[in-house]
Amino acid sequence: MKNWTSRSLLLPLGLFAAAVLLDVNTMTGILSVEAMQYLREAMIVLALILSLPIIYKQSWATDRNVLRGLRSLFYLILGTYLLLLLSSLENFAVTTQKTGENALYGSVLGYTVITAWTLFSCIFALVAFGTVRSLIFIKQKKNTASNFLLLMLCLVLYALLSLGHLSDMANRFSYRFDGETLGYIILFIVINLMVINSFRISWLNYLNKKQKLLIFWGGLILVPLQWLLNFKFHNANPAALFSPVLGRFVDMGFLFLSIYLSVGFVVLVFYLPTAQLFDRKMRQISSMHDLSRAISSEFDLKRLVDTIVQLAVQVTEADACWLLLADSGASGWTLAAAHNLSDEEKQTGIPDRINRWISDMKEPRLINHVVKSELNVPMAVWKRDVQSLIAIPLLTGDKTIGCLLASKRIEYGFEQDDMDTLRAFGEQAVVAIENARLIESSLVKERLEQELKIAHEAQMKLLPKVMPDLPGFKLEAICLTANEVGGDYYDFFHIDDHRLGMVVGDVSGKGASAAFIMAELKGIMEALARHHNNPKELLIAANETLYDTVDRNTFVSVIFGIMDSRKKCFTFCRAGQCPLLFSSARAEKVEVFEPPGMGLGLDRGALFANGLEEVKITLKKDDMMMLFTDGAVEARNPRGEEFTEIRLVALFQQYRHLQPKQLMHRLIQEITTFSGTAKSHDDLTFLIVKAL
């Protein structure tokens, strides 16, 4: 109500007060009655026109709060009606009509009552127009504003037409059918425009069912009351007694409100049966929206499936809902998320019969009556209180990755519509679950890559940084690692001033675990090299230590030897490793030394020790020997062919005149050229010694 005191109303109120003052003048008779009447009417019309903008300015009902506007209107109409019953307005009006005299100025009491009622009914009409305009403008369309403006213009025009009867004071009620054709035409147009404007009621549609019901019951009281009010005011309009223009304006205001409320009420009655459906659709849309948001923001699989199940419950109003995801590898299903399942049901897991039924299902199913269904759903073996069921298989391509199920305790609990929504849900859910899984696996992959990187760095740190000096010999070694960390290893051990231990090894398997075992091997070898001068004893001891610590499916192949620079001889043992290649400067052919010996970690005792054989070779000037790992012979070309030991031996023979470093580069170059675009998948190690 506070808005009524706003500045926009001050001027009209002032003018109204002036008109009242003029009436006082009429009664005292200073100006001529005729002139006074015209002046008075002109002021009233001006007041009316100036007050019209309030219809536009005031927002009586908004999109978000339609009910508040309607509630105010309800109280206004009810209040007015009660006031009308309590006051004796009709008596005054009817008396005036019967006597045919100008009753307005008949008595002070009569004048006061009619004037008060005129003011009140004008405000009523303004509020009515304002509220209806607000409602009409809620769902504004292209023509909404122009239609309403046209109505207001015609209405004012119609009201102004009553000025013609001003002189005939006794005939002030005759504005209704004044006999003038123009008046009828305008009235006809006005009523038509009212009806047209009254169809702007789509806001009703967007109310939820509860609000619609509330308005329906309110409307049952309000609409008849408004028509009653309309007729009462029409028959005895105090405003018409006061001023014909105001009379018509008020009359039209009441009429418009009556028409608008009636049309709204009738439409509401038609909307009511579909209110629930409309609510459901709205809920579906909002759930879909929530799901889309969840999909784009939630990458944690557990939380994602929980969200999917909660939203599915929300949209179908199911009693229970659960989501099964295919086990990785196995053929069963895991309960990924559940709503309203008992602990017992959760723990029991899904029985095989249901698993098979789900696995065979390739399209969504709606089962209205589980027990009587022809599909013979074996649900009762697991969950007893299921009477109606929706099952949505989650498919990617033709692979079922999961199943979304919703159940109700009553038969025919779901509609086709529910299934369609859940199906759409399922389609979105598949994408979301796949996304979450991809991200999860890429995180795992990233972690593994990080682990491999660390392992690779560790492996590199274990290798000697510089080649040791050994009088009379030139040494060269290299270890090239593949993308994945292999387990190749080479090392040197200073035994005394003229003896140098050297080892080339390969740990089975790959990755971080291979790097750890390699580190362990290095420790063992370093410790043992101090106490053992004999390669065979050393390897037997190393095997015993290693056998106790590594997994049974892990082993290490090594070739270990001691180079004596004084005796110019190399004593070595081969434990599962690739053979030693030896080329004498004086002989044509490369010798391949492959003494028996099994890998470390395969057997703890006698089998290993007995099988190990020690070999001693003597190196004269320009003789050369080479140790290598299987990465050198197993390198593949893009056609899948292996480099082979034969090729390696041939190259060793061909390039034996080179220095160790050049030979090594040559061999690596040959292998790289051979492999071409094929990716190497194993480490590659060479250790070359040349006697000077």
Place this chain on the structure above:
Amino acid sequence: MENFQVTRSDSELMSTLKIGGFLDAHTAPALEEAIQRLVDEGRYNIVIDFRELTYISSAGLGVFMGFIEEIRSKKGDIKMCSMSPKIYRVFDLLGFPTIYQIFEKYDEAAALFNPTAAPATDKSS
């Protein structure tokens, strides 16, 4: 990545796993699973047929080592047969022929689990 296949066939006295393709660190778990299943079922007489195998890495060799102790403690064994020279070379380098009996022909390996059949000769010996 190359693929790896393992197919199993059971007879009254033994189980045969035919392996083919590429047996390395990536594919080893498949073979591991197959052997584990046999062990779980109490089938300890196992022949591994290598005819279709084109490559074996150290991780692939490790699979057999992981089971042999348990299987032998249950009076069973893993016999191997039909290796290509290249595959046999890998086994040989590591000294596996002293741990496992490796045969040229499947029948020779199978015969060892069949008490009525004539004894076969070991390729490695």
